[in-house]
Amino acid sequence: MSHQPAPHEAEPDTPNLDFQGTTPYEDYVQASVLTHLQHPLSDDPGEMVFLVTTQVMELWFTVIVHEWQTAAQALREDDLPTALAALKRSTYELESLNASWKPLAHLTPGQFNSYRSALGEGSGFQSAMYRRMEFLLGEKSASMLVPHRGAPRVHGELEKALTEPSLYDEVLGYLARQGYAVPESVLDRDPTRRYEPDAAVERVWQEIYSGPDDTAPARLGEALTEVAELVWRWRNDHLVATRRAMGAKAGTGGSAGVAWLEKRATKNVFPELWTARSHV
Numbered sequence: 465m466s467h468q469p470a471p472h473e474a475e476p477d478t479p480n481l482d483f484q485g486t487t488p489y490e491d492y493v494q495a496s497v498l499t500h501l502q503h504p505l506s507d508d509p510g511e512m513v514f515l516v517t518t519q520v521m522e523l524w525f526t527v528i529v530h531e532w533q534t535a536a537q538a539l540r541e542d543d544l545p546t547a548l549a550a551l552k553r554s555t556y557e558l559e560s561l562n563a564s565w566k567p568l569a570h571l572t573p574g575q576f577n578s579y580r581s582a583l584g585e586g587s588g589f590q591s592a593m594y595r596r597m598e599f600l601l602g603e604k605s606a607s608m609l610v611p612h613r614g615a616p617r618v619h620g621e622l623e624k625a626l627t628e629p630s631l632y633d634e635v636l637g638y639l640a641r642q643g644y645a646v647p648e649s650v651l652d653r654d655p656t657r658r659y660e661p662d663a664a665v666e667r668v669w670q671e672i673y674s675g676p677d678d679t680a681p682a683r684l685g686e687a688l689t690e691v692a693e694l695v696w697r698w699r700n701d702h703l704v705a706t707r708r709a710m711g712a713k714a715g716t717g718g719s720a721g722v723a724w725l726e727k728r729a730t731k732n733v734f735p736e737l738w739t740a741r742s743h744v
């Protein structure tokens with residue numbers, strides 16, 4: 465016998481409307497905090513998207529740092545599946561990060577000038593989370609802590625990231641424990657110094673890439689190559705957006721601007737993963 469719905473049951477189940485305090489969504493997402501953090505410095509209507517894009521990118525940097533820390537920790541414990549899963553997630557996040565350039569990629573100098581002077585000496589160069597990403601990639605530099613001397617929490621987090629082994633250091637430690645000939649000088653290197661390419665490490669990747677594609681080290685090499693390419697794409701998209709928006713003017717951060725960014729964008733992340741390919 466079919467159940468006859470009472471009149472008030474005629475609709476399919478509808479969402480709950482009745483909450484005592486804030487909604488569980490709000491309690492989890494804190495959307496009202498997130499959507500009240502936008503304080504443009506000019507009256508120009510185009511500044512909002514510049515500010516929010518920057519904030520969105522900061523959030524992606526935060527997620528990506530989390531993934532790379534997960535991967536580094538897993539490699540330290542010789543847990544390759546966990547490391548590969550985190551690296552894979554980070555590549556999807558990097559794709560999303562890079563797609564966030566879209567709204568800023570076509571700024572004319574006139575449009576950017578409408579709010580540029582309001583930015584004062586502010587510059588993405590002062591992004592601590594971007595610096596943590598670079599440190600995890602092995603691009604360490606103690607001088608990058610200097611701008612953050614006045615912010616103890618941020619400074620402390622960056623200092624920790626400077627002194628800890630990078631993701632790439634953990635990769636090389638893992639490969640050494642798997643029996644690859646990573647030199648002692650690389651394994652005991654000073655983790656606060658920028659990673660410099662090493663001929664013996666290049667030979668390790670050459671050996672790995674000369675073997676089958678489906679070995680654990682080969683899959684790790686390809687996951688890292690994907691990360692490296694996507695980071696390079698972020699740098700290149702940033703460079704081109706900057707060239708369109710401000711030509712060869714000096715940067716608000718005090719650099720030469722495009723010429724300085726160009727130099728930074730030519731450096732390869734995980735250098736030996738690229739140079740080893742010439743010898744396979």
Ligand code: HEM
Pocket residue numbers: 517518521522568571576586587588589590591594702705706707709710714715716717718719720721722724725728
């Ligand atoms: C059209 C928009 C943008 C322009 C014209 C621009 C311009 C610049 C310039 C000229 C620099 C060199 C440092 C200096 O200021 O002297 C720089 C650095 C930087 N910018 Fe931007 N930027 C833009 C958007 C963004 C966005 C949305 C982000 C996201 C957070 C960002 C993050 C960075 C970072 C992390 C650096 C430091 C790069 C490094 O250390 O290698 N920028 N930007």
Ligand SMILES: N[C@@H](CC(=O)c1ccccc1NC=O)C(=O)O
Pocket residue numbers: 518580583586587588589710714715716717
């Ligand atoms: N460096 C840019 C300004 C800029 O793009 C910016 C300013 C404040 C916060 C983030 C920014 N993004 C990248 O540098 C400029 O020289 O105009």
